[in-house]
Amino acid sequence: MQISWHGHSCVKIETQGKVILIDPFIEGNPFSDLDSTKVKADYILVTHAHSDHLGDTVAIAKRNQALVITNLELGSYLETLGVKVHLMQPGGSYQFNIGKIKMTPAIHGSSLEIAGVPVTLGLAGGFLLYLEGKVIYHAGDTALFSDMKLIGEAKIDLAFLPIGDNYTMGIEDALKATEFLNPKQVIPIHYNTFELIKQDPQKFVEGLKPKQAQIPKVGAVIDC
Ligand code: NI
Ligand code: MN
Numbered sequence: 001m002q003i004s005w006h007g008h009s010c011v012k013i014e015t016q017g018k019v020i021l022i023d024p025f026i027e028g029n030p031f032s033d034l035d036s037t038k039v040k041a042d043y044i045l046v047t048h049a050h051s052d053h054l055g056d057t058v059a060i061a062k063r064n065q066a067l068v069i070t071n072l073e074l075g076s077y078l079e080t081l082g083v084k085v086h087l088m089q090p091g092g093s094y095q096f097n098i099g100k101i102k103m104t105p106a107i108h109g110s111s112l113e114i115a116g117v118p119v120t121l122g123l124a125g126g127f128l129l130y131l132e133g134k135v136i137y138h139a140g141d142t143a144l145f146s147d148m149k150l151i152g153e154a155k156i157d158l159a160f161l162p163i164g165d166n167y168t169m170g171i172e173d174a175l176k177a178t179e180f181l182n183p184k185q186v187i188p189i190h191y192n193t194f195e196l197i198k199q200d201p202q203k204f205v206e207g208l209k210p211k212q213a214q215i216p217k218v219g220a221v222i223d224c
Contacts, residue, residue: 162190187213
């Protein structure tokens with residue numbers, strides 16, 4: 001399995017000959033190293049409708065015939081645009097060919113601007129992925145919530161947590177979240193992309209046990 005981070009909340013996982021993209025925000029992401037017209041995807045997981053997460057999902061999904069896995073309301077909308085979808089809701093899991101994927105709750109909005117008006121499309125979520133005997137958690141955008149202790153019962157190997165503050169947890173709450181989730185490894189995401197979410201990820205790393213956090217270079221393979 002090869003896992004890499006591509007700026008903001010975008011994560012790529014290559015497993016069993018398939019490519020999973022999570023929150024493929026490429027165009028307009030100043031730190032992305034991906035080409036939205038070339039990137040491969042078999043599955044695209046979208047945590048919520050905000051444009052910095054939905055990103056280039058529609059174009060990538062159509063070009064690759066990828067399956068988009070997201071909440072029922074956002075997914076139903078994407079289906080009207082000609083995208084192949086699998087609809088889920090927070091708390092639900094499904095056994096896909098590549099492994100089990102569970103949608104987890106998040107405390108956050110999920111709106112998309114359609115014809116100039118923000119329309120709420122379902123609930124924001126995160127994902128637990130069970131792949132090749134490992135458990136990966138992508139929190140999406142969220143506030144800290146104490147049920148992260150329950151999510152942590154999945155025995156997480158690798159967690160991606162937002163630290164940018166303003167729209168999501170900041171560093172202090174992300175440290176508390178790490179305590180609740182107790183992952184073997186944690187990677188900070190959703191910071192520095194915009195002025196409002198400027199953070200020093202080193203401060204997050206310093207608040208954790210030695211070697212519990214990694215700050216990967218964009219596009220680099222992450223140890224898991
Ligand atoms: Ni958001
Ligand atoms: Mn966001």
